Amino acid sequence: MYDIIAQYPLSAALVALTGLSVVFGAVLGYAAIKFKVEGDPIVEQIDKLLPQTQCGQCGYPGCRPYAEAIANGDTINKCPPGGQTTINAIADLLDVEAPSLDEEHGEESDVKTVAYIREDECIGCTKCIQACPVDAILGAAKLMHTVIVSECTGCDLCVEPCPVDCIDMLPVAKGPGDWKWDMPATTEEQIKNLHSHDIIATDQNNNDNGKQDGGNAS
């Protein structure tokens, strides 16, 4: 045995390597089949991160098509409702650098709005019903329509089609129940405050609900 190896070192090496590769290949192949993990397809995972407003601001007819587009290489910064949080999450998932929001598709807003139909002005044309991507508007032809507030994603798509302009995007009313503490100010901010006002604002309450009257900007 040893003699043969010593005589034909090259062939012996080849044989050994081939043998090893066959063995390891078999092991790996077996493992790949045996321990296969059925992961979520990437589109599913991206879709899960998108805010599901189905607003189409990204240029695709809904969140899932955009998720598919991202999976096919579209940029990930086209979703204003999701904002930077969503971009970061997707960047994290895809392991890419997180870009900032592409303002061409709209601006990020802190205030969540929902559609509101001024019911006495509604003529019952059903146009908004057709435009709603999540079936959140109830009503029938020539009958008054109304928005199911809990289902409205605030996508804005029903405002434009309304012939009598009776749909407003109103900020969601906030009560004490929705309130939460903000993160404390950083040390530097605290020191600054200390010097400027002689008090420390550990809490900076953001009561700026914005003067959003969503319906008028078209």
Next chain:
Amino acid sequence: MRKVWDLIGGVHPPENKHQSVQSCIGTLPLPEKLIIPLNQHIGAPPKLLVAEGDSVLKGQVLAEPNGMVSAGIHAPTSGIISEISAHSIPHPSGMAARCITLVPDGHDRWADIKGVENYREHSPEELLDVIRQAGIVGLGGGGFPTAVKLGTQQSISTLIINSSECEPYITADDMLIREHAKDIVEGIKILSFILGEPEEILIGIEDNKPEAYEALEPYLQDTNIELVEFTTRYPSGGEKQLIQILTGKEVPNGGLPADIGIVCQNIGTTYAVQRAIQQGEPLISRVTTVTGNACETNKNYLVLIGTPISHLLEHSGFDQSKCPRLIMGGPMMGFTLEDLNIPVIKTTNCILAPTGEELPTPPPAQPCIRCGMCAEACPASLLPQQLFWHAQSHNYEHLEAHNLFDCIECGACSYVCPSNIPLVQYYRAAKGEIRKLSLEKINSDRARERFEFQKTRKEKEEAGKAVKREARKKAAEQARAKKANNPSGNTETSPADDIIKAAMARAEAQKASPQEQRAKLERGIVRAESHLESVQKRLNTLEQDATEKQREQALAALEDAQLRLKDAQQKLADLTLPSDTNVSNTEKTVMEKSQASPREALEKKIATLKERIVITLKKIAEADDESLKTALQNGLEKQQTKLKDTEQQLAETPAQTNESTTTPETENAAAAAIARAQAKAADQASMSDEDKLKATVESLQNRLIKAQEKLASAESEGSEHIDAFRSGVEKLQAKLTAAEAQLAQETQ
């Protein structure tokens, strides 16, 4: 002597309780008005039973419990309901919520109330209902409806009465025990009866209240109630902590004390229960400590629920200039109030008005050195320093792995932190953030579901329509073929049936002509045209230096392309128009149609509908068969309504034609809106604020013009929606003026 377990962690801040136990529980004159928040408990807000202007008697129900977890509220004195509106409530946010304002009439007249004479003759359920109706909630600070807690289905082996009162400064329970020990013990007996006489009844009390201990002891002779004293250490009064101290058991994560056979009640609650059962008195007042060096007198008061804090402070010699912050609750878990008109509610055990020296404002936070003092102090065995670290970096996954939600926000970690880090605020913010995110997740999942559902529904509808159309087409063809074969009309099916079917098929083809199919054909035409163009181009280039054969080939290709284009156009025409329309016209109509604006298309539609009506009328006149006649008349009616609809639609369709004809009606409304919104957003992104405003004004002007046109057409047609159109126009005008004003301001 009973074995007492040690509190895990904990701190021992200066107690500061002696100030407010010098005198007995006092009362206050009636305030000018009482502000009673509707929701003073955890759970659903109660149902309002009174209206503004009603006069009520003391103890009268103002709102009744609404749902399982809810509590009612009662008039603390007699008087008139002057207002029911939003008022700032005791809440860390300082936000407003619905409150009933009661102006006392000064008579303090009781409504007719009656207690239960011998509670042992009643069933626990009846007693629970009394407690529920009396609006009793956990008075220790939780505010959880007591009846719900007592109504547990699990079998209870231990009833724990919490009189630990571990927070510094607060002495409300201490004083209540000293003065009402007998009633409290009575209340405990009632609770015990309701819970089916648990084996153990323990009163947990810290060793810094010897007077209260002595006051209770005599009444506990010959009872199975055990008074257990343990070392003063904050937060021994936390429900979970007290259970651990007294029994050594831990409430399982995500569970309730009832899961391990324990019910825990605050000692103030037992007193309220006793009052409600034996006197029939609802919860309309409570003992509240008013303390702190910014008040001259520190003592406990029996306060009516709804009494504004300013009233309490006025009678305590409060000096606001010395008091940088006003706290409701104790110095460890209380929250600051920014408004002195905030009322006392059922859970208000203390109003703390410290001076700046007493509780100094915290200095700026220094970096965390992970010294671990917080972990030593944490009663839940968490790692506060790690929680802080992850909260700072918004690392929510790690926060949950570190059991952030087991934090009881007792503040022991912040208390010991040598770096003065507001740890609890970090945890609260992080918790709020996580809750918000999970709520958003739920909402977005639902939105996705609904969106997907809508999609599949629409697809199904389309598929169903296509199948039906196919069937009808076939039927119509067969009928026609039969008719052709049998011109005498002697067919198996009656002519009426035939005609109706054909008409229906036509109508269906017209109405439900699948938009995709048409779009496809149109695309086919476009493709064919471009192909034709390219062939021609090739031919032109060939012209100069090609052989005869090549030229011939090219010409053939050109011809082929032309043929194909014609074919496609023909198909489109077939699809769009009923077969009985003049075929030679179809091409033209289709071309017109595909290029026409929606408005023109609609006009065309109206014209064809009118034509068809005329034809139908003629047919009716010709028909001799009675059944055929009625069928035709039905058809006529349908056609007429359709005509009306179309006209209506025409009225609503923007009169102004779009410059680009790329928005045919085949696209659905949503897609159009998306396109417009995108264009708008794209424009706006590249604009300055002023430009944006200008654009807004412009678009508003356009919309106004459109709306005015709509109005005009509606007026001319005498539409029933004139009013709606008119108000729409007015609104638009108002918006426009506002936008213009803003623009004017901006340009200045």
Next chain:
Amino acid sequence: MALLKLTSPHAHGTQNTANVMQLVLLATIPGLLALTAFFGWGSLINIVIAGIVAVGCEAAVMGLRKRPIMFYLGDYSALVTAVLLGLALPPLAPWWLILVGTSFAIVIAKNLYGGLGYNPFNPAMVGYVVLLISFPVQMTAWPAPLPLYPDGESFPGLWQSLQMVLPFLHAEGIDAFTAATPLDTFKHNTGFLVDQLYQKDPLYSRASLAGVGWEWVNLGFLAGGCFLLYRKVFTWHAPVAMLGALALCSTLFYDGGSSSSHGSPLLHLFSGATMLGAFFIVTDPVTSATSNRGRLIYGALIGILIFIIRSWGNYPDAIAFAVLLMNFAAPLIDNYTLPRTYGHKKSRRATEKKD
């Protein structure tokens, strides 16, 4: 005055970071006294120079980072680093050695990682190791303890010591009297039984525990450590685990005092920088494990590493290397040693995902 809106708790304990650091500084005094008594003024000079350099560097960095300088100097953390490094350096080390070590510790090991609370490695130990690797000659020249001086001689006085440390003060002809440390002696012991060595070498024969002077220095730091434990500046877990592990290892390998013995447990516990390490270095909260269970593991592993490096490594003492190596491991230890939270059946892992 408008009422403030602040989060609870509104009360605060009396402890603050500056207090804690001051206590640590205070606790080094017994050890420092012992060092001065047996090895001369060197350690004191080390500390003064290191302190000035450290505070200067910290202020400069804070200035560069545009942070409020006085606020950050007020936590005394730079001073603690300087004192610990000054105690660890050999007395009468040249001034530039102290300068290089301290500035490296403050600027690179501490502030480049984000400043106090963010540094993964103990700054003082990083400074020490950098010097040990770069300037081994200066770093291993320990002066002899006072009892070993020839009769009638003593270590150089304060002025002389200063002249030695700062050569521009015209130091000529003054030379320190250096000697091997107890750990050195064992490292280079060939062929003597432990007992023989103890009798032969005055370093041991004149001592009762583990080497003249050294035992007192260690006892001094032990006393300081106990004071800090009493004041609850840190928990007992890490130091006790470290000392326990070191004692255990040295007992196991004592080998009955043969010539290949690595030294008795007493020698290991009371010579070198053992006690300084156990109570002042291992307990550095920033760079150690966070939970009590984690600190037990962290301390024990440091103890084992110290013994391994002392016995079979190239360096006579090993506190710095052992601590730095375990600094690496601290996050990993943290991951697996979360305490069991109230109401939970068992503890979780820090990286555990939601169900």
